[in-house]
Amino acid sequence: TPRVFSGIQPSGNLHLGNYLGALKRFADSQGQGTPTLYCMVDMHAITVWQNPADLRHATRELCAGFIAAGLDPAKSILFNQSQVAEHAQLAWIFNCVARMGWMGRMTQWKDKAGKNAENASLGLLAYPALMAADILVYHATHVPVGEDQKQHLELARDIAAKFNHDYGVDFFPITEPVIEGAATRVMSLRDGSKKMSKSDASDMSRINMTDNADLIAKKIRKAKTDPEPLPSDLDGLAERPEARNLVNIYAGLADMSAAEVMAEMGGKSFSEFKPALAELAVTKLAPISEEMSRLMQDPAEIDRILGKGADAARQIAAPILQKTFDIVGMVGAK
Ligand code: AQP
Numbered sequence: 001t002p003r004v005f006s007g008i009q010p011s012g013n014l015h016l017g018n019y020l021g022a023l024k025r026f027a028d029s030q031g032q033g034t035p036t037l038y039c040m041v042d043m044h045a046i047t048v049w050q051n052p053a054d055l056r057h058a059t060r061e062l063c064a065g066f067i068a069a070g071l072d073p074a075k076s077i078l079f080n081q082s083q084v085a086e087h088a089q090l091a092w093i094f095n096c097v098a099r100m101g102w103m104g105r106m107t108q109w110k111d112k113a114g115k116n117a118e119n120a121s122l123g124l125l126a127y128p129a130l131m132a133a134d135i136l137v138y139h140a141t142h143v144p145v146g147e148d149q150k151q152h153l154e155l156a157r158d159i160a161a162k163f164n165h166d167y168g169v170d171f172f173p174i175t176e177p178v179i180e181g182a183a184t185r186v187m188s189l190r191d192g193s194k195k196m197s198k199s200d201a202s203d204m205s206r207i208n209m210t211d212n213a214d215l216i217a218k219k220i221r222k223a224k225t226d227p228e229p230l231p232s233d234l235d236g237l238a239e240r241p242e243a244r245n246l247v248n249i250y251a252g253l254a255d256m257s258a259a260e261v262m263a264e265m266g267g268k269s270f271s272e273f274k275p276a277l278a279e280l281a282v283t284k285l286a287p288i289s290e291e292m293s294r295l296m297q298d299p300a301e302i303d304r305i306l307g308k309g310a311d312a313a314r315q316i317a318a319p320i321l322q323k324t325f326d327i328v329g330m331v332g333a334k
Contacts, residue, residue: 004029004178005140007039007081007131009198010058011050014065016207016285017186017196020252021146025181027070029144037138037313038071040080040306043088043130047123048112060302061292065209067305068291079309081134086317090133091126093324097163098129098155106151132156136172137317144178147185148195153177167327182261183252189223192241210289213282220246220278225270232266234259243270250277253284 008014008022030036040062045055059080066078081087103109103125113120123130131152135143136159143153153175160172188194188205196206207219225242237244237258244258247265250273251258265273295302325333 001139002034002141003138004034004036004142004144005039005135005138006037006144007041007044007134008062008066009045010040010042010055010062010080011045011048011198012054012058012061013198013206014062014209015186015196015198016209016249016281017146017183018198019069019209019285019288020181020183020186020249021148022144023066023069023071024252025144025178026066026076030072030075034142036076037140037316038066038076038078039134039313040066040078041131041134043081044127047121047127059306060299061210061296063302063306064292064295065288067295068209068288073305073309077309077312078305079313080306083306083310084137084313084317086137086314086321087130087133090137090317090321090324091130093328094129094133094136094159094163095126097166098132098159102155102158103128106155108148108152128152128155129159132159135175136160137320138313139173139320140175141173142176142178144180147179150177150179169327171323171327181252182256182258183248186249186252187241187245189219189245191224192245207281207285209285210292211285212289213286216281216285217278220274220281223274225274229267229269230262230265230273232262234262236266237262246273246277250280253280 006022006026008018026036026038040059042055042059045058063078067073071078106128109125113124132155135156145153157174160174163172164170186196188196188200190202190205200206204219204222207216211219223242223246225246226240230243230247231237237247247258247261250265251261254261265276322334
């Protein structure tokens with residue numbers, strides 16, 4: 001049976017890339033008849049040091065962001081990962097299924113640990129096995145994500161397949177990544193070769209979901225571009241990453257394809273295109289940021305929503321974990 005799961009790390013600076021690549025698509029996925037679970041993956045966040053007070057704040061703010069972006073706790077299960085212990089328990093089993101070589105080949109590990117792998121946390125290396133557990137503890141079949149998560153999802157498929165093979169069962173589903181839309185890889189506003197990211201030192205590189213209208217407009221005005229006007233069609237964007245990024249952002253926000261945007265905007269100068277993009281971004285994002293700050297005024301209500309979500313998530317996860325333990329041969333599994 002189909003089931004949708006995805007997560008976002010509460011590591012602060014929720015941004016436009018997270019919105020277009022993930023959040024907005026989560027909101028679009030609900031109410032279609034398939035159960036949807038969306039998770040604040042706080043255990044992933046601590047694979048790099050998080051100040052505890054900041055983690056608490058970021059988790060609540062992320063939940064506010066989910067709801068402000070259109071996720072409805074009555075339609076989707078919204079919860080934080082650490083409240084459902086089954087994630088960590090299944091992750092241990094998967095740590096014993098996944099191979100060191102697989103983990104070492106993950107590009108995110110290589111990027112984040114860099115040359116200083118000796119000093120990276122063990123959790124950062126094991127992260128994709130926990131991610132596989134996040135998904136498979138619900139037998140989720142579809143995972144909407146941005147393009148950067150493709151490799152981790154392939155690993156989740158490999159882990160599921162190896163578990164099924166090693167134990168001679170057909171138990172874990174082979175999950176489908178769902179990477180769709182015009183903006184599955186939003187790039188930095190300062191450098192068209194780098195993805196927009198929470199951890200970029202430059203705040204001008206990203207549009208944060210908490211930015212106000214003035215700041216959104218300013219960041220778009222200052223976004224790096226080349227001096228040429230937009231080309232007349234999509235092909236003309238091939239060698240122009242900054243221009244292509246702004247067109248993709250426009251398409252994502254307007255629910256259009258990049259080709260449709262080019263049909264409207266092709267040939268225009270950036271002094272015409274950027275104000276149009278800024279206006280669109282403010283229209284779409286400012287209400288979300290306002291709703292986030294309204295929701296953040298009542299953190300107890302957010303905690304209540306997360307608590308209820310965790311109870312509902314556990315109902316699904318607990319029997320799947322017990323069955324896994326039983327397959328593995330653990331005494332007492334029910
Ligand atoms: N630039 C992006 N464009 C499209 N989608 C993106 N996502 C992230 N960046 C972009 C998608 O957002 C979801 C949640 O991401 P995450 O919280 O798991 O963390 P991440 O990929 O590590 O996000 P960041 O912002 O890039 O954080 P740092 O700087 O810590 O690496 C995922 O579905 C992701 O694909």
